[in-house]
Amino acid sequence: MRRLVLTAVLVSIALAAPIAAATPGPASSASERREARSSRSRSRSIGYAWRGRLENGVTLRESPLVRYVGEYRDTVIFTGTWQLVQLLERAAERVQQRLPGARLSVGELSAPRGGSIAGHRSHQSGRDVDLAFYMTDARGRPYDPFAFAVFGADGVGQGPNRMLRFDDDRNWELVGKLVADGDARVQYIFVSNAIRQRLLRTARRRRAPRSVIQRAETVMVQPSHGHPHANHFHVRIYCNPHERPRCRDRAPFHPWYPGTPPADGGERAGTARP
Secondary structure, X not given: OHHHHHHHHHHHHHHHHHHHHHOOOHHHHHHHHHHHHHHHHHOEEEEEOOEEEEEOOEEOOOOOOEEEOHHHOOOOOOEXXXXXXXXXXXXXXXXHHHOOOOOEEEOOOEOOOOOOOOOOOOOOOOOEEEEEOOEEOOOOOEEOOOXXXXXXXXXXXXXXXXXXXXXXXXHHHHHHHHHHOOOOOEEEEEOOHHHHHHHHHHHHHOOOOHHXXXXXXXXXXXXXXXXXXXXXXXXXXXXXXXXXXXXXXXXXXXXXXXXXXXXXXXXXXXXXXX
């Protein structure tokens, strides 16, 4: 009996040691929690996505999960609300967990203080982000793009990117996590109809929950005019309740809209505006 007890104690110590070593000290954890709370409470999206600004934005940093698209690396357009930055980090982590080996390639978010930026009609208030598609080379290896690449309905890169392939599984995992997130609520994912159909077929093949597929069907939209978004996702989240009424949303207000929609419909409702 004494030998059994001693063995149990030794096993318990052996199991506990690596966990204790990997756990940050209380001071570090408390400091990180305070910083996170501060960023969350101070970050503010002001106005509409296409007519607004950003207060106390949070910079999305490169990491083992996230990288900047090469052509945008020298810009400073990687700032968003705390909710948007956290959403991107969670989504990148989910894809890495499910299908290891690739990082999320991020284009532009907003300027540090928001406002108009070249090449965009929106991206003004920290709630918009452009994401490159996950893609592979012809051998199926994850590929980190220098620039956004156009893909057709067949999933093959177009123009100078014919050697690239649209990564159906990783791109669906990304979309699935974005639309199912419980904190930052997605209003739109602007993307071409051809890519939308590929992703919905992939979702059914992977037996995604019906509720998640329905959300994806709702938020994935090809803009009614202008850029069809066949080379990247443009994601927009709703205002967080603590940012209102200075932060403004416009219809549509999906069932997962956080809080009560504005009585005026958020200015005049119109066509989807990327």
